[in-house]
Amino acid sequence: PQPIYLKDYTPPAYLVDDVHLTFQLSPNTTRVISRVRFCKNPDAASAEFFLHGEDLRLMWAKIDGVSIAPDVTEKGLTCDVPANAFTWEAEVEIDPANNTALEGLYMSNGMYCTQCEAEGFRKITYFPDRPDVMAVYTVRIESDLPVLLSNGNPTVSGAGFAEWHDPWPKPSYLFALVAGDLIPTSDQFTTASGKDVALNIYARKGDETKCAYALDALKRSMTWDENVYGREYDLDIFNIVAVDDFNAGAMENKGLNIFNSAYVLASPETATDANFESIEAVIAHEYFHNWTGNRITCRDWFQLCLKEGLTVFRDQQFTGDMRSKAVKRIDDAVALRAYQFREDNGPLAHPVRPESFVEINNFYTATVYEKGAEVIGMLKRLVGDEKYAEALDLYFTRHDGDAATIEDWLAVFEDVTGRDMTQFKRWYTQAGTPRITVTDSFENGTYTLKLTQETRPTPGQPDKKPQVIPVAIGLLAPDGTEVVPTTMLELTEDAQSFTFEGLTEKPVPSILRDFSAPVIINHDQDTKTRAFLLAHDTDPFNRWEAGHALATEVVMRMVTDDVAPDPAFLDGLAAVMRDDNLDPAFRARIVGEMPRQDDIAQRLFEQGRTPDPMAIYRTFETLKVQIALHLQDITPRIYAAMQVPGSYSPAADAAGKRSLGNIALSLMSRLDGGKQAAQQYATADNMTQQLAALSALLKQGGGADQRADFFQQWRHEKLVMDKWFAVQVGTAAPEDAAATVKSLTKHPLFDMRNPNRFRAVLGAFSGNAAGFHMADGSGYNLLADWLIKLDPVNPQTAARMTTAFDSWKRYDANRQAHMVAALQRILKNPEISGDVAEMITRLLD
Ligand code: DPP
Ligand code: ZN
Secondary structure, three states: OOOEHHHOOOOOOOEEEEEEEEEOOOOOOEEEEEEEEEEEOOOOOOOEEEEEEEOOHHHHHEOOOOOEEEOOOEEEEEOOOOOOOOEEEEEEEEOOHHOOOOEEEEEEEEEEEEEOOOOHHHHHOOOOOOOOEEEEEEEEOOOOOOEEEEOOOOEEOOOEEEEEEEEEEEEEHOOOOOEEEEEEEEEEEEEOOOOOEEEEEEEOOOHHHHHHHHHHHHHHHHHHHHHOOOOOOOOOEEEEEEEEEEEEEOOOOOOOEEEEEEHOOOOOOOOOOOHHHHHHHHHHHHOOOEEEEOOOOEOHHHHHHHHHHHHHOOOOOHHHOOOOOHHHHHHHHHHHHHHHEEEEEEEOOOOOOOOOOOHHHEEEEEEEHHHHHHHHHHHHHHOHHHHHHHHHHHHHHOOOOOOOHHHHHHHHHHHHHOOOOOOOOOHHHOOOOOOEEEEEEEEEEEEEEEEEEEEOOOOOEOOOOOOEEEEEEEEEOOOOOOEEEEEEEOOOOOOOEEEEEEOOOOOEEEEEEHHHHOOOEEOOHHHHHHHHHHHHOHHHHHHHHHHHHHHHHHHHHHHHOOOOOOHHHHHHHHHHHHHOOOHHHHHHHHHHHOHHHHHHHHHHHHOOOOOHHHHHHHHHHHHHHHHHHHOOOHHHHHHHOOOOOOOOOOOOOHHHHHHHHHHHHHHHHHHHHHHHHHHHHHHHOOOHHHHHHHHHHHHOOOOOOHHHHHHHHHHHHHHHHHHHHHHHHOOOHHHHHHHHHHHOOOOOOOOOOOOHHHHHHHHHHHHHHHHHHHOOOHHHHHHHHHHHHHOOHHHHHHHEEEHHHHHHHHHHHHHHHHHHHHHHHHHOOOOOOOOHHHHHHHHHO
């Protein structure tokens, strides 16, 4: 397949006024009858009439009531059409029961549901399936199933049918339909202007007891969007449906969000604190799309970050407001570095707004989403909160109802601030993570900070230009007092100096406060300075960052020089651990958030060394024992102090305590053979405590009884079983990881057609770095075998998991050869999908 290019965009030849769809649902022979009103687009040069359509059986087609015989290919159809407005009608047959790709209309546990983003609507009926064709939809569903849902507001319904009308013009990717035997959990919300909205979360029987938290999160999201962005909901009803088989996290279909059940269903017994937090965030994310995505959508899929970057930014703000801003910023930075920086460093690097793609599904990436959100955060820092709010207001009024572009988005900032955004736009067009080198000097009371920036070449982009980088800094006096509070420096050149006058002694700089830009800072600070910042920085993010940098330095020295961990570092951890003035969640991030094995491998590689995943793994094992020994006098006290009495609450403060308590537990388990963990397992009344205990036991090579008990207790709960599968793979020693995967994939509850279950096993496997990278190549072969099996069933999920191979160039010749061979084997699969083929080709490039 040929790539398509942003530069080749042309407007649609025909526009659509309205769409009428009738669905006669049947597992293998669903009929879809469409009636669509088309008119020629005056802005388009071409008059060719083309409708996308894939895997459809065309029964008949008519134009203005007259039967026609279109030219049908695998990708769609063409036919002659009148010069003026006309009505297209067609009937197609589709097979939802055999749709294992989970794109278009498919079945999951006896229910029908749809996933149309990005290009799934063309598997439902013939249509111009592109986001710049927006229309009003009326939908009739015929089925005996009790719950029949589509977008918009319900109109008429009766025995065996229901009709829906969505008054808001929308692109086809926001179409949705659900039919099933589902139970609603209901509430209502009154908007700021007094409009009543019915809220429902639909789940399978038995799961209706696990919807309350998501419903509460939805109401808080609706209130927050009114208060912070002035955005109200715009239909009479808002429905959410939980589905077990789902490729992604969730989908923002207008008025009918469809969710992977993992991001909706929660009870204290079945969901962890982390699950509750991600449910809150994903509910908010999809709800916020109603304005940033639905009311204002994307002109084409190259503009995906227009809706995703902004909506991720908004959900991050929301979580920061609901919980701890500092902890949320740390968590977001950790995730960005783990996934997006890694992507930027390898063969899959691409700009936030890509310039070409073969399969758009391969571009729902950390770069588009998370770096896209960072770009918005930088804009906000650069223009200030007030101008940001003004720009957003202008964006919503100017583009409501539009399919917009990044140019449109940047224009509102230019118009509101008078600032030229040309250079800033490089954040959207240039791939790669900028690296900033910091040097400083002090003379006659003047402190000078020199910053230089450099971005390394990425595929297709050998030469990089300087970007606009907001670098928030603060200066501390050697006694720990802050002499210059947080100040925003704007780095726009390759190299720039910033001076601060009137200082009595050389200050200690705190650079990139609050992680003010998605960049890598190279700053040669010594251990003492880092320890000083860990103790004194007033910026919570940089306080954490100092601890993290120390930990990284310690691990690097352990790996390269085979030395014991620096006692100053261990003392620093102890000081944080016992500092009861610090929020437990924040302490947990400092003490528990070790650098990732993958990050150490990348650092070694950048130093010109060849990382040995097994040596890195062993270093961490040693370090953790050393930390456990060094802190052994305080961990039992912290553990006891962090136990939360009373009934479970998913709120941030209780969750933070459990998180620090469970870090103490994992340290204690290194020394007590799992005694405390076994006790916690036996008495746990919530999943956070139960799973942490099981994980600590398995990590010590024990826990056989608890593993069996957990299975017996939860075998009927799919989402809990996903945890049971994943924790075994995640805690397996490297030598045992592949064997664990092999035995779990033979388990009767393993089902590769369920993406959550597949990821629980094979996703956890690539996360077990040393196990995946076993020198004999067994890990690579095992993953390749499974991706080859999964590809014909579910290309999207298979393609996404090929990213496990994206760091192959870091390793020794032997591992490289094994990885390349595994990738080539996947590429030679005669049943290979376009999705996977594109990924492998990019990976091997
Ligand atoms: N548009 C979805 C989301 O990110 C992805 N399928 O919310
Ligand atoms: Zn989204």
